[in-house]
Amino acid sequence: MTTLVCCLDRDSTVTTATGLTPPVVGWEAVRSLVTDVGLTDPEATTVNCLLEALRVTRDLNDSGTDAIVAVVSAGPPGTTAPDRAVADQIDELTADYDLTATVVVTGTTDDERLLPVIESRLQVDGVDRVVVRQARDIESAYYLLKQFLADEELRTTVLVPLGISLLLVPALLLWFSPAVALAGLAALLGTAVLYKGLGIDEYVGRLPEVSRELLYSGQMSVVTYVTAAGLTIVGLFSGGLAVTPLSVTPAPLSAAVFLHSSSPWLTFAGVTAATGRLLDRLIADSALPTAMLSLPAGVLAIGIITRGFTGYLLAIGLRVGSLDLAPIHRLAVFVGVGVLVSLVGVRAATALETQTSESMTK
Structure with a gap:
């Protein structure tokens, strides 16, 4: 069982410089190629690729792996199907040396276009890409740009x-x-x-499919989602109309006015949407987790507390019968009511979930 250390030469530098017919096999043959190719074109990256192939072969043999080095070259430019010549050379090497795997050594990104040809015939245990140190930044930038444009x-x-x-x-x-x-x-x-x-693009991409499923399934959430969308639009318009006359008002105060005016509508929109999901699960006789059961109450509680804080920032009081409450007292009332609504929602959700579990057990 032999491992092939394969040096790829897609631009036919070896064939042009030496006149040899590929593949070139063996340590001494490849080592002599280094001199021949180097004397013909000292700036060729193929010289570094050949040296790296020799180094990898030496390391594999030292570690106890039976390795043989070879150089495969594409047909000369202008020939028909130049990469087919590489496939024929790999088939020839496989038949002659009983190859089981290969380590591919490449010198340029163009050489890597031959990898599918190699992988279709031999198991590729590794790809060693040689980058000349002096040209590392330029070569790496070119490689990354090419990979980027291919994605x-x-x-x-x-x-x-x-x-x-x-x-x-x-x-x-x-x-x-x-x-x-x-x-x-x-x-x-x-x-x-x-x-x-x-990840908004993923949600937008799934929106047509989800909408089609909701329409065809006849779920209540279709109506509640549309209602919630309408309430949201009304809330945004309400907040915008409330802020419009305040052209010289500081931004924090304008934000408080916007939230104070739009929070009831936005809260009802959230409660409506959450209730629609809850009704779908009830109609389908599906299990109702506590989080889903308590969601409408939680959304309502958040809306009440938000309304309380924005009212406090705007110094809005509260009149209960003949009693006038200062803004800080009003804030306390709203926060208390919000917490109470949340606790009631969680308590009711827990009790309903327990009752449902017991009925299913019976």
């Missing part, structure tokens, strides 16, 4: 937003000031990064 997902994620941004720059500079154009460009790139980084 379709990376191209669409990075190059498409960048291309759109570059196309928009002239239009933005034509209609707006450089500062506005730069801000718009940064916002577009930031949106693209967040869109991909947060």
